[in-house]
Amino acid sequence: MLIKLITRAWQRKSGPSTKSSAAAQSPAATQSSGAAGPSAAARGLLALLAHEVSYDIRASVRNPRARFFTFIFPVVLLVIFTGVFGHGTTIIDGQRVQLSRFYVPGILTLSIVVAAYSNLVVSITTLRETGVLKRRRATPAPPALLIAGQAIATLATVTVMGVILLVLGKVAYGVGIAPAALAALACTAAVGTLAFACVGYAVSGVIGSPESAQPVVQATTLPLWFLSGVFIPTHNLSGALHTIGTLFPVEHLAASLQLAAIHGSFASAISPTDLLVLAAWGVAALAFATWRFSWLPSAATA
Amino acid sequence: MTAKTSARSVASMLTNSLDAAVAQCVAASPPQDQHDLVIAVHGLRKRYGGHEAVRGIDLEVRRGEIFAFLGPNGAGKTTTVEILQGFRRASAGTVEVLGADPWHASSAWRERIGTVLQESEPEPGLSVRECLQLYAGYYHAPRQVQETLALVELAEQADERASALSGGQRRRLDLALALIGDPELIFLDEPTTGFDPSARRAAWGLIAELRALGKTVFLTTHYMEEAERLADRIAIIAAGEIVAQGTPQTLGDRQLSSTQIAFALPRGTELAQLPAALAERASTLGEGRVALASTRVAADLHVLSGWALQHDAELHALEVRRPTLEDVYLQLTDNDRS
Numbered sequence: 264m265l266i267k268l269i270t271r272a273w274q275r276k277s278g279p280s281t282k283s284s285a286a287a288q289s290p291a292a293t294q295s296s297g298a299a300g301p302s303a304a305a306r307g308l309l310a311l312l313a314h315e316v317s318y319d320i321r322a323s324v325r326n327p328r329a330r331f332f333t334f335i336f337p338v339v340l341l342v343i344f345t346g347v348f349g350h351g352t353t354i355i356d357g358q359r360v361q362l363s364r365f366y367v368p369g370i371l372t373l374s375i376v377v378a379a380y381s382n383l384v385v386s387i388t389t390l391r392e393t394g395v396l397k398r399r400r401a402t403p404a405p406p407a408l409l410i411a412g413q414a415i416a417t418l419a420t421v422t423v424m425g426v427i428l429l430v431l432g433k434v435a436y437g438v439g440i441a442p443a444a445l446a447a448l449a450c451t452a453a454v455g456t457l458a459f460a461c462v463g464y465a466v467s468g469v470i471g472s473p474e475s476a477q478p479v480v481q482a483t484t485l486p487l488w489f490l491s492g493v494f495i496p497t498h499n500l501s502g503a504l505h506t507i508g509t510l511f512p513v514e515h516l517a518a519s520l521q522l523a524a525i526h527g528s529f530a531s532a533i534s535p536t537d538l539l540v541l542a543a544w545g546v547a548a549l550a551f552a553t554w555r556f557s558w559l560p561s562a563a564t565a
Numbered sequence: 566m567t568a569k570t571s572a573r574s575v576a577s578m579l580t581n582s583l584d585a586a587v588a589q590c591v592a593a594s595p596p597q598d599q600h601d602l603v604i605a606v607h608g609l610r611k612r613y614g615g616h617e618a619v620r621g622i623d624l625e626v627r628r629g630e631i632f633a634f635l636g637p638n639g640a641g642k643t644t645t646v647e648i649l650q651g652f653r654r655a656s657a658g659t660v661e662v663l664g665a666d667p668w669h670a671s672s673a674w675r676e677r678i679g680t681v682l683q684e685s686e687p688e689p690g691l692s693v694r695e696c697l698q699l700y701a702g703y704y705h706a707p708r709q710v711q712e713t714l715a716l717v718e719l720a721e722q723a724d725e726r727a728s729a730l731s732g733g734q735r736r737r738l739d740l741a742l743a744l745i746g747d748p749e750l751i752f753l754d755e756p757t758t759g760f761d762p763s764a765r766r767a768a769w770g771l772i773a774e775l776r777a778l779g780k781t782v783f784l785t786t787h788y789m790e791e792a793e794r795l796a797d798r799i800a801i802i803a804a805g806e807i808v809a810q811g812t813p814q815t816l817g818d819r820q821l822s823s824t825q826i827a828f829a830l831p832r833g834t835e836l837a838q839l840p841a842a843l844a845e846r847a848s849t850l851g852e853g854r855v856a857l858a859s860t861r862v863a864a865d866l867h868v869l870s871g872w873a874l875q876h877d878a879e880l881h882a883l884e885v886r887r888p889t890l891e892d893v894y895l896q897l898t899d900n901d902r903s
Binding site (some may be wrong): 400 | 566576645650652672673675678680682684685686687688690691695698699701702703704705706707714739742746
């Protein structure tokens, strides 16, 4: 059902995103659709959720910063890393594999963290400090819906990015993934996305201004790309550096996505321990976010 | 806006919105119904740590009226509004808005309320029309998007990116977003702050139209002129307390009924050296100027000029005038601050 919602949201999105041409010929059409039928809220909670998700996706797709960091940046990194190092080999889970097989799940990890954590931190902080969250909270829409909408929009974004990276990996670099492993990868990606979204909510709660959101995001993610087996295989790291990496959730997401790239069966392509660690981060962050989350701009709370 | 288009938009609204039509009938009946209170606040207090921002205020707002809540920055206006909207919890006192305590109010309660915040950016990435469609989806029985755009005169900008609108247009979009749920009660928090005079006048026209729609409007402002122009009733808050309440006609009656005599104190003289009868009514205005409230202007001036002649002093910048509502407001809010 989640999938259905996401696809519906994407279908809706594809309509209005061709805005400049639509604006020229369709005011009458949109007008009549606006007047027809009951509102999303009147059609029930699910319709309301789909409504929220479709507009959240529209907003994020039209945000140039999010568009670059979420969709273009990971593809560029994958091309560069496999181009430069792709023919070397490394060891994952005891198996010697080509580095291209390491970089596809590695960059997928980065893409998930950027879409779920980095984007949410920046956008939640901005929405809160510019009064948008407060205005939305004044409407009858349930507060949980507004948050769930963003989480689902993020899942949709990650799904699209995952497909792009996996197709690129297969077509350009011959990195195929077995169907059973693909299912494991999808599970891991979903858990990872939700966990990082929770961490994003928690972190946005302690950032006071939109200007400081971007530096905080960079400072918290950049070192982890190197320590967590995203840019450099953990096999090549010293024991101490790898241990530091494992203290943070990025390493656990990368490690379990890499399992899916080298194994063929569901059971061997999934890592329950890593999923548990990710889930624990998610739950702890959610508890913190619930305590710390505010709809009002922080200037007003002082 | 031309009178013609505004009249047409109001008319189309009324025919399209049964609620509004009913509400207007209610509003048209004389305001004798004391029980039809939309907002009832008694003994409201709000503390932030050691600082008490609101110190025991009472407010009553009746259905269909425009109520202006006037006060300088930092007087407790926004805190009070945020409590009325359910964003903050009162430290003490009772608050009832549309029959419910806003802090515990339901989603159904929010259906009946519209909010224009003091500062808020439009929805990022969405066009003007999409902003309204998004918000329309939140309500069970929203107004029509196109019609609401026409009401705030943004129909021509409907397909523009909302973040590209000018300041005044953004304010009108904010108003449209507050109206889209067809609310009974609308909060406008300093809707014209930062406007140039012509934009302010246009905004006043819009707010006056809300009255025609039968909406109850709770307006905060720090412009007395705005309150005087729009409001049925005004309450003035200063340093967390209500210092005056009434209609624009009755507000500050006592102060308005007396005439103000102002002059510069002669160099080297103190206030206390004035004749006792005048000194006890006089207050300093700063820069050596003194003002006194007078109900017997000829007699007071006679005493004053006699005193000046006797001391061989000149009364520079002598002025005799009736205070305006603006003067009353400044006097009320200033006294309280010192």
